[in-house]
Amino acid sequence: MIEATAISHRYRADRWIFRDVSLQLEPGEVLAVLGPNARGKTTMIKCLAGLLTPTSGTVRHTGTVGYVPQSHSAAVNYPVLEMVLMGRARHVGVFSTPTRTDRDLAADALGRVGLDHLAERPFTRLSGGERQMVLIARALASGCGTLVLDEPASALDLRNQGRVLAVLDSLASEGMSIVMTTHHPDHALRVAGRTMLVVDPDDIRVGDTTALLTGDTLSELYGLPISTLDVAIGGRDERVVVPDFGVGTTAGAR
Amino acid sequence: MSSLAESTAVEPSPPVATTPRQRLRTWLTLPAIALVVLLIAVFALATGRYGVPPVEVARLLIGQVLPIEQTWYPQEASAVLDVRMPRVLLALLVGGGLALGGAVLQGVFRNPLVSPEVIGVSAGASFGGVLALVLSLGSAALVGGAFLTGLVALVLVLAIARLASGSPLLMVVLGGVVVSAFFSALVSLLSFVADPYETLPAVTFWLLGSLATASYGKVLVAAVPIGLGVVIALALRWRLNILSLGEEDAAALGVPPRLTRNVLLVAVALIAAGAVAVSGVVGWVGLVVPHICRLIVGSDHRVLLPASLLVGAGYLLLIDTLSRSLTSSELPLGILTAIIGAPFFILLLSRFRKQVGLGD
Numbered sequence: 001m002i003e004a005t006a007i008s009h010r011y012r013a014d015r016w017i018f019r020d021v022s023l024q025l026e027p028g029e030v031l032a033v034l035g036p037n038a039r040g041k042t043t044m045i046k047c048l049a050g051l052l053t054p055t056s057g058t059v060r061h062t063g064t065v066g067y068v069p070q071s072h073s074a075a076v077n078y079p080v081l082e083m084v085l086m087g088r089a090r091h092v093g094v095f096s097t098p099t100r101t102d103r104d105l106a107a108d109a110l111g112r113v114g115l116d117h118l119a120e121r122p123f124t125r126l127s128g129g130e131r132q133m134v135l136i137a138r139a140l141a142s143g144c145g146t147l148v149l150d151e152p153a154s155a156l157d158l159r160n161q162g163r164v165l166a167v168l169d170s171l172a173s174e175g176m177s178i179v180m181t182t183h184h185p186d187h188a189l190r191v192a193g194r195t196m197l198v199v200d201p202d203d204i205r206v207g208d209t210t211a212l213l214t215g216d217t218l219s220e221l222y223g224l225p226i227s228t229l230d231v232a233i234g235g236r237d238e239r240v241v242v243p244d245f246g247v248g249t250t251a252g253a254r
Numbered sequence: 255m256s257s258l259a260e261s262t263a264v265e266p267s268p269p270v271a272t273t274p275r276q277r278l279r280t281w282l283t284l285p286a287i288a289l290v291v292l293l294i295a296v297f298a299l300a301t302g303r304y305g306v307p308p309v310e311v312a313r314l315l316i317g318q319v320l321p322i323e324q325t326w327y328p329q330e331a332s333a334v335l336d337v338r339m340p341r342v343l344l345a346l347l348v349g350g351g352l353a354l355g356g357a358v359l360q361g362v363f364r365n366p367l368v369s370p371e372v373i374g375v376s377a378g379a380s381f382g383g384v385l386a387l388v389l390s391l392g393s394a395a396l397v398g399g400a401f402l403t404g405l406v407a408l409v410l411v412l413a414i415a416r417l418a419s420g421s422p423l424l425m426v427v428l429g430g431v432v433v434s435a436f437f438s439a440l441v442s443l444l445s446f447v448a449d450p451y452e453t454l455p456a457v458t459f460w461l462l463g464s465l466a467t468a469s470y471g472k473v474l475v476a477a478v479p480i481g482l483g484v485v486i487a488l489a490l491r492w493r494l495n496i497l498s499l500g501e502e503d504a505a506a507l508g509v510p511p512r513l514t515r516n517v518l519l520v521a522v523a524l525i526a527a528g529a530v531a532v533s534g535v536v537g538w539v540g541l542v543v544p545h546i547c548r549l550i551v552g553s554d555h556r557v558l559l560p561a562s563l564l565v566g567a568g569y570l571l572l573i574d575t576l577s578r579s580l581t582s583s584e585l586p587l588g589i590l591t592a593i594i595g596a597p598f599f600i601l602l603l604s605r606f607r608k609q610v611g612l613g614d
Contacts, residue, residue, distance in 0.1 A: 051505055067506035075496040076364065078492050086496050090508035095489040097556060142508070 001027055001177055002048055002065075004145055005007070006056030009040075009047055016201040017043045020057075021208055025177045027145065030168065032188035033181040033211065035198030036222055041181040044151055044198065048179055048251050049148035061146060064090065066139025068149040080126070080134050081119040084110050085190050088143030091099075109141035110134070129160025136167060149180040153187055165191050185213050185226075185241040192217065197221055210239060263437035269552035283551055284560055291346075291568035298342050298575040299334045306330045341468035344476060344565040345574040348465070348533050349543075351480040351525040353566020356540030357547065357558055358487050358522050362496040362515050363423055369540035370526040372518060373426065374433035378407020380461060384444045387457050393467070396460075397475050397531040404527030407433050413518065422512065423501070426519070462586030463536040465574050472532045479528030487559060494518065494555040536587050537596040539566055548601065570598040 002025040003051055010016045011120065017040035025031055030157040031163045033041050049067045066087070078086075098106075110116055113133040118126065123134065139147055139176040152168070153161040161184075169191050172178055182188060188209050195209040198222055205212060218226040218241060226243040230237060230240055296315070300308040310326045312614040314334055317324060355370040370376060382403030384395040414429030415422055441461070448454045487494075493514050497504050528538065546559040571588075573594060577585045 014543055049506075071503045075497075076361070078495065082495070082554065086499070086503075086507055089493070089496055092492070093495065097492040138507070189350065 001025060001062045001254040002179070004048060005052040005060075007047055007059060009043055009052070009054045011043075018198065018201050018204050020023070020181050021204050021206075022057075023048070025146070025179065027175045027177055028172050029194065030172050031194050031206075032192035032195060033179065033196045033198065034185060034188055034213075034221065036091075036182075039200070041198055044177055044196070044204075045148050045150060046183055049146075053195045063145030064142055065070050065146045065148055066142050066144030068132075068135045068139050068147065068152060070150045071128060071135065071152075072122045072153055076125045079119070079121050080115065080121050080123055081106060081110065083123050083134055084137045084141050087138035090142055100241050106137075106144070108140045109137040112138045112140055112171070127160065128148045129163055130161070132156065132164055133167060135162075140171075145175075146177040148177070149178070151181050151183065161187070186219055189213060189239050189241070213239070213241070262555040281557070284557065284564065287561060287564045287568070291564050291571070293567045294572050294575075295342055295346070298345075298571050299338050300395040301575055302333065302338060303578050304329070304333045306334055307603060309462070310347055313556045339463050340470045340473050341574070342571060343473045344468045344532060345571040347476050347480050347527040348536060348601045349475065349570025350537055350563040350567035351484060352529055352536065353547075353562040354484055354487060354542035354559055355522040355525040356566075357544035357555070357562040358494065358543055359540075359541050361494045361555055361558075363427065364498055364500065366545065367541075368427065369432070369537075370522055370529075371535075371540070372535060373522065373526075373535060374411045374430040374437070374529055375404045375523045375526040376535055377434040377437040377441070378410075379527045379537050381440050381444075383460060383530065383534070384441050384457050387460060388448050388453055389536075390443050390453070393472075397472070400531035401479065401527045402438070405523060408519065412509040413517070426439050430505055459586060461487075461588075463534040463588035463591070464584075464586055465533050466578070466584055468532075476528045476532040479524040479531075483524035483528070486524075486565065487518060488515065488563075490518060490521075490558045491555045494559070498553075498555070531613040533587065536570070536591060538591040539570055542599050543569055544582070549602065585590030 002023065004021060004023045007021050008016060010021040019042070024032075035041050043052065045066075047054045048059060050067045051067055052060060052168050081103070082084060085098050085102060085106040088098050088106060092098050092102060107116065109120065110119060113136055115130060115133050117138065118130065118134075123131065126134065130252045136147070136149070136152070139149075147168075150169075153164045156164065165187060168178055168180065172191070179188075180192070192209050194206060195212050196213060197205040197217065199205065213228070218228075222243070224246065227244070228239050230239050230243055232238070233240075263368055278589045296308050296311050299315075300306050300311045306314075306326075310330060311334055312330055313322065315324050315516060316322060317326075318335075328379070352370055356368075359368045359370065360366055373528055382399035382401070383396050385403075386399040386467055387393075389395075391399070396443065411426060411429040412431050414432065415425040417502060418425050418428075445457055448457055459541040494511045497514055497518075504511040543566040544558070544562050549564050550565075551557045570591070573590050574587055576594075577587055577590045
């Protein structure tokens with residue numbers, strides 16, 4: 001659970017990243033954070049995760065928070081299970097190394113994302129989607145009750161986007177509170193009950209995802225015409241987002 | 255971002271432990287390396303102008319702790335224990351310390367090209383040593399001076415890193431380069447004003463690196479800082495794995511990146527200052543040995559650090575033994591480590607090609 005009360009943050013005295021944001025996230029709730037590039041989405045979730053102390057306001061958690069940074073290519077290569085094991089760092093003494101119990105918990109975490117069979121594979125030999133799952137497992141290994149993820153599905157192909165979203169969905173159904181930034185409004189519509197829109201530092205909107213993500217709001221947020229369609233996908237009524245990129249009439253598109 | 259991820263995903267497999275069996279092999283490697291180092295030590299103790307058969311050396315060493323029949327001459331005992339032993343111990347300490355220090359820094363900076371010389375401590379320490387030589391203050395001042403200025407250099411580097419904004423890792427390296435250049439210039443200035451007949455040869459010879467003046471006193475002086483640095487680094491070996499993932503990941507996993515990094519830097523500074531104080535500037539060991547070890551045992555610092563310690567100790571001892579027995583007048587250590595190290599390193603690069611690096 002996360003409870004943020006009137007948090008504001010700035011890196012430089014003359015420029016606020018966001019001001020006066022309050023938010024309460026219950027167990028099992030998923031919050032998507034949406035906004036154009038360089039509007040401070042990452043700063044926002046780092047504050048919510050407790051990795052950054054906001055300039056003013058308070059953030060409280062019950063239980064620990066697992067943070068999943070934006071996917072990266074590791075400079076040093078470790079086997080997958082070793083990578084997940086590092087999630088146990090909070091529970092391993094400063095001058096100690098992990099025990100068998102830590103190893104078992106890491107293996108459990110890897111099982112929760114469905115990658116047990118890759119335990120001994122070198123991390124850098126995984127696909128982007130698998131890497132993202134391993135990083136999620138690493139956060140889970142800490143025994144966290146809240147998961148904060150920075151663009152967990154943005155750099156992946158469609159199938160892997162689906163796999164990551166499915167894992168997040170099932171974690172939420174087990175009672176995990178989840179905050180994730182994303183560039184895809186569709187991801188928010190699929191998995192997030194609530195959404196935060198970072199429009200500008202003084203205009204941060206939090207609300208029910210379907211109520212908030214209308215064509216008009218999204219057009220305003222991203223600065224291009226966006227419409228939405230209500231369609232039936234897999235027997236469910238879903239809303240999908242259709243941006244008008246303003247191209248498609250040239251020879252290249254035909 | 256995605257293209258970067260894809261391009262690294264198709265890189266050939268680096269030598270990391272992947273199955274339990276391979277992991278067992280990795281752990282068995284350490285005792286095997288330790289055995290080789292021990293053999294090199296016996297060989298080194300046996301070699302010299304007064305030759306002692308290696309078997310007698312082994313018996314003599316065992317005889318120090320177990321009551322066995324004395325088959326060696328007192329002169330042999332004196333040559334081995336009084337003359338050669340301090341030098342052998344010093345080579346083991348300095349070589350092991352510098353190699354481990356190099357492995358630590360390569361992990362901290364996530365860069366395969368850094369070595370203890372990069373963070374400025376070696377240059378700082380050499381200034382203190384040269385100052386003591388130029389002022390003819392004696393060997394105690396040489397050791398103490400090298401140690402003190404080495405630590406001053408580290409404090410300066412960390413201060414520069416704090417002062418400037420930007421990537422802290424980059425700033426530490428940049429600070430190291432600047433501080434190194436500054437102290438190197440001071441060393442040149444001292445060499446310039448030094449008495450060319452009396453002091454300058456001593457300065458030059460000391461700067462080239464040498465263990466020729468080894469004594470049990472120097473072993474003690476080196477053992478305290480090097481031992482302390484090695485113990486700190488080994489204790490943090492798993493944290494170093496986490497730190498090598500990058501600052502953001504370390505912070506996300508609850509490992510304070512700056513604090514951990516600075517503690518490790520201080521540990522390496524202790525090692526480098528202790529090494530320079532007793533042996534001058536011995537290059538290459540800290541750069542090459544960790545790479546050799548990474549090819550043998552992989553990138554996991556829990557194994558890589560002890561492996562570097564052992565291989566570095568054996569490597570420097572071997573080179574020092576060669577340097578004092580190849581020619582009648584002894585060759586400076588710094589020359590041999592580079593002359594042997596550089597071609598060996600190129601050979602390794604060509605054999606393993608893309609596998610050299612940090613394992614990516």
